[in-house]
Amino acid sequence: MKFTLRPHHILDIIVQFGGKGMESFQPHPYGHAVHTVAQSILGNSNCIVKLVAEADDICAPCKYLSPERKCTDVITAVQPPVSKQDYNDRLDQQILSILTIEPGTELLLDKYLKLTFIHFNDISEVFVHPNQDGNQKARDFLWGLQQLQYDIFNDLEKLFLE
Numbered sequence: 001m002k003f004t005l006r007p008h009h010i011l012d013i014i015v016q017f018g019g020k021g022m023e024s025f026q027p028h029p030y031g032h033a034v035h036t037v038a039q040s041i042l043g044n045s046n047c048i049v050k051l052v053a054e055a056d057d058i059c060a061p062c063k064y065l066s067p068e069r070k071c072t073d074v075i076t077a078v079q080p081p082v083s084k085q086d087y088n089d090r091l092d093q094q095i096l097s098i099l100t101i102e103p104g105t106e107l108l109l110d111k112y113l114k115l116t117f118i119h120f121n122d123i124s125e126v127f128v129h130p131n132q133d134g135n136q137k138a139r140d141f142l143w144g145l146q147q148l149q150y151d152i153f154n155d156l157e158k159l160f161l162e
């Protein structure tokens with residue numbers, strides 16, 4: 001199974017899973033595919049993710065995606081409000097840069113999650129909105145990984161030995 005995903009969308013899913021649980025993934029008024037993608041990838045760490053800094057499989061059914069595959073929504077959590085397309089493109093480029101991954105790279109989800117864990121301090125610098133509680137977001141992310149039965153220390157050891 002393969003998904004084309006924005007890196008931060010995967011992180012959002014882990015944070016939501018860690019903070020609110022599986023039952024929180026319900027259809028959203030936007031019509032996007034967070035709930036279906038989450039149900040497909042959580043617990044399926046052997047799936048392949050193509051990491052992109054553009055509209056992805058979650059955006060595909062969203063009512064805010066234009067025919068040109070651009071997000072027309074606006075982020076009002078930062079002031080002044082900014083284009084969500086521009087904000088997300090920049091965020092995903094920053095995350096990929098921190099992980100030294102080229103846009104379009106395909107990876108096992110498992111490997112991507114371990115890399116994000118290793119670099120989570122740096123990722124947190126760009127992943128947390130100014131009005132969000134970064135510590136809570138980090139706790140939810142780590143709890144999400146733990147719920148997925150990642151044994152962080154064993155997994156890290158394996159990653160460095162690969």
Ligand code: SF4
Pocket residue numbers: 030032033055058059060062063064065070071072073084088
């Ligand atoms: S980034 Fe924009 S198009 Fe994609 S899911 Fe979010 S609101 Fe919809």
